[in-house]
Amino acid sequence: MAVIKYASGEIICKIVYYGAGRSGKTTNIKYLYSRIPNKRKTDMISLATKEDRTLFFDFLPVELGNFKGFKARLQIYTVPGQVIYDSTRKLVLKGADGVVFVVDSQRDRFEDNKWSWDNMFENLEDNNIKIDDLPIVLEYNKRDLEDITPIEELEEQLNHGKYPSLSSTATQGIGVIKVFKTIGIAVLKKVKENLGE
Numbered sequence: 001m002a003v004i005k006y007a008s009g010e011i012i013c014k015i016v017y018y019g020a021g022r023s024g025k026t027t028n029i030k031y032l033y034s035r036i037p038n039k040r041k042t043d044m045i046s047l048a049t050k051e052d053r054t055l056f057f058d059f060l061p062v063e064l065g066n067f068k069g070f071k072a073r074l075q076i077y078t079v080p081g082q083v084i085y086d087s088t089r090k091l092v093l094k095g096a097d098g099v100v101f102v103v104d105s106q107r108d109r110f111e112d113n114k115w116s117w118d119n120m121f122e123n124l125e126d127n128n129i130k131i132d133d134l135p136i137v138l139e140y141n142k143r144d145l146e147d148i149t150p151i152e153e154l155e156e157q158l159n160h161g162k163y164p165s166l167s168s169t170a171t172q173g174i175g176v177i178k179v180f181k182t183i184g185i186a187v188l189k190k191v192k193e194n195l196g197e
Helices: 025-035 083-093 107-126 151-159 176-194
Strands: 003-005 010-019 045-048 054-067 070-078 098-104 136-141 165-167
Touching (some): 010 083, 010 107, 025 054, 025 098, 025 136, 098 107, 107 151
Parallel strands (some): 010 070, 136 165
Antiparallel strands (some): 003 010, 054 070
16 A cells, blocks of 8 residues: 655555566566656666576656645566565565566466466465555567467456556567556556545
């Protein structure tokens, strides 16, 4: 749930990019970071292994300016995708106000996506996050590659048409901003509801 600091007039929301290893979570974050004006961001913290895979998380606070009399800030995280880092994924997911689930569209990665999708819901439940109240957006990434799963199949097998979904090619920045705006608007709408407006 968003942290509302009445004394300082600040709202802090947490968005987590979740998905299987090498699905494009960190690529999304790096592209977003490159596109946000310097005056609206702080330094990005990235902890990675020698294989250039996210080991813990990336953290990117983004200043959004004034929102309903409060200074709104989004804190953007990614989780490690590897199975062995489940406790870290669970910890990073704690307190999330919104989630972008990044899907690797390659056909041979479908089972990894499915496992990570199910794992996300398990970790949300373990963190006592009300899933029905949580904004979730699916990002079907790597749409430029060959032998990819059709969108219709991904929708049927993962999403069941329940959550907003968008296509992307994060390495080229295609769709990344649109996904971020979609989750950002959904999160701020939920904050507005919680403020009683």
